[in-house]
Amino acid sequence: MKLGELATACGYGVSCNADAVVTGFAIDHRKVAPGTVFGAFQGATVNGEDFIPAAIAAGAIAVVARPEAAVGNAAHIADAEPRRAFAALAAPFFAPFPAHVVAVTGTNGKTSTVEMTRQLWHMAGHRAASIGTLGVTTPDGSVATGLTTPDIVTFLANLSGLSREGVTHVAYEASSHGLAQFRNEGPRVSAVAFTNLSRDHLDYHGTMDAYFAAKMRLFDEVVVEGGTAVIAQGMPSETEACWAEQASEHARKRGLRVFTVGERASGIGLLAREPGQLGQRLELSYDGQRIVVMLPLIGAYQVANALVSAGLALATGGDAGRTFDALARLQPVRGRLERAAITASGAPVYIDYAHTPDALEAAIAALRPHARGRLITVFGAGGDRDQGKRAPMGAAAMAGSDVVIVTDDNPRGEDPAAIRAMVLEGAVGAREVADRREAIAAAVAEAGEGDIVLVAGKGHEQGQIVGRGENARVLPFDDVKVARECAGIPLGEK
The missing domain is CATH 3.40.1390.10 (MurE/MurF, N-terminal domain)
Known part of the structure; x- marks a missing residue:
């Protein structure tokens, strides 16, 4: 060319x-x-x-x-x-891309939603992949790690490579940074989704309105004319419902088909939810029919993610019967309420990526109904990120947990003690254990029969980031592996 x-x-x-x-x-x-x-x-x-x-x-x-x-x-x-011009020039060079591409934006739930969408497509017989925080997950389930939204060259090269491998369906995470920096341009995006909006990345965007506007580029400019916008509704707070309605308004102004999911939704309605020991029973409404699904995942927010995924599957031509049947066979997503171990006393240890106040609150709320005893939460906050969310994270942990241990996350270029002090301003009465391994070990040792341990903040991450710029180091650290070691589970056993 x-x-x-x-x-x-x-x-x-x-x-x-x-x-x-x-x-x-x-x-x-x-x-x-x-x-x-x-x-x-x-x-x-x-x-x-x-x-x-x-x-x-x-x-x-x-x-x-x-x-x-x-x-x-x-x-x-x-x-x-x-950046926009560069993307416009690069796209024809890297084309062709998979025929069906969808994108998911929102503060929380993007990773789970794109991976669940990939699973639903896979179970429908399509060669499908997902791109996001977990990396590139291919049709055979293998993962190449990467950023939530990679640079535009990597993004387009990944899509081109997947197309050459016969992949026809791709779901990707559209982060606010990626959208603001035109890292999502190029492929034909037929359907988009909005999960929720809560405080995050204000160190970059400045205000919630600017943060939301960056995400809405997906609806306003990236998705094709006449595409579908899947929007989670029926949120527990008025603030979340307000953002969802604003997202719907953006979609309507663009002329997109609005497909809502959740309580009070017109696409897939959530009529009832009954938590169980290993999952939850859902009563749904779709196209005038009442449908019962046994979802093998715990937590209300996992229901929202699963329903958004189902909406995307339907928007790309999925059969309703096969899609709802497949919901009952969804597998947990790495680092998203992932059960890492069961301690000698019988207490399960869950790992979750929650690193915002709302996400931490949601993870705690998801586990609370399953705890016959205490809920013990271990978490920290990342350095060189929005400092304003640290105290609210502490408050969210204290409000929903019986025992809270504040520890280090990825301190990056900041003083870890100063980060913990900011978190503790909102977590008065919490225990402070600087070393993350020691903090997890303390929670595991304290947990008794009927208790549940939640280790939040890092999820799937394999390292601890210390230092900034050229002095940055990534120290090996996997919450799942550490939790299993602290619980005395030999490597390789489950």
Whole structure:
């Protein structure tokens, strides 16, 4: 594909190198090879424009950058939003993509929802994959780890690779950062979903309205005209219901088909829910019919995730009968209310990724009905992230738990003791155990028959991030593995 042809097709002109063959795209100058189109973007700490000379020296034939950027002797594809322009140019180069692509946004539940959607498609006989916090999960269940929303080159390359492998259905997480930075552009997205909105990432977005607006780019710009918006309704708080209604309004203004799920929903209605020891019995309504599903997952928020997944499956042509039957065979998602161990006293230990006040409250509420004795919660807060959520996380833990142990999470570049102190401002009376392994061990040792232990914050993560920038280190740490070791379970046993 020649540069001039590609640029013209996307509405751009080039002053030189029009006949040069495009061999690839890169946003890291160290990955530039002859024939590469280089994206030079301004970031929070690094300005990609500073590396334009190095990229050209390495063989870049074009640079996508702001109009005022100095590009030298390469073609300058200028745009006030160079990230958007770069994505528009890269998409045709990496195409084709899987025929059915859906995206999920929201504060909590994205990971579970995209993975459950993949499972529902798989059980319907499709070659399906998911992309998100857990990485890229392929049709055979293998996982390659990655960021919630990878950079645009990785994202498009992943989709292209999946298409070449015969994958026809893909669900991906659309984070607020990814949407704000145009890391989700390119493929034809036929259906989108909104799970919920609560405080997170305000260190980046500043306000809840700006945070919500970033997520709504998925509805306003990314999904195709006439697509479907699946929205979780019937939230327990008026605030959550307000965000859901605002998401519905965005969908209606765009002309999307609005498909709501949950209590008071018009798509899939939740009529009743009865928790059990290993799951819950759901009574649902769909298309005038009453349906009973035995969902093998615990927690009200897992019901919401499962119903959003079902909505996405139906929106992409899924058969209703097969979709609802498949809900009864869903498997737990790694690090999402994952039962890691049962202690010698019979107390189960659950691991969850909850790292916001609402998510922690939801995880505690999910486990509370199953605890005949005490609920013991171990958690911390990450460094170099929104400090305003730390005390509310402490308050949420104290409100729903009988015993709270505050420990370290990923301190990154902050003083771990200072982070714990902020959390403890909202968790008056909680116990402080700095070392995370010692904190988990203390909870396991204290748990008796009828008790439940919740270890929250890291979920599926395999490491503890200490330090910042070039000094950052990732120390091996897996909450599931540590919980099993503390419970005295030999490696390899369940």
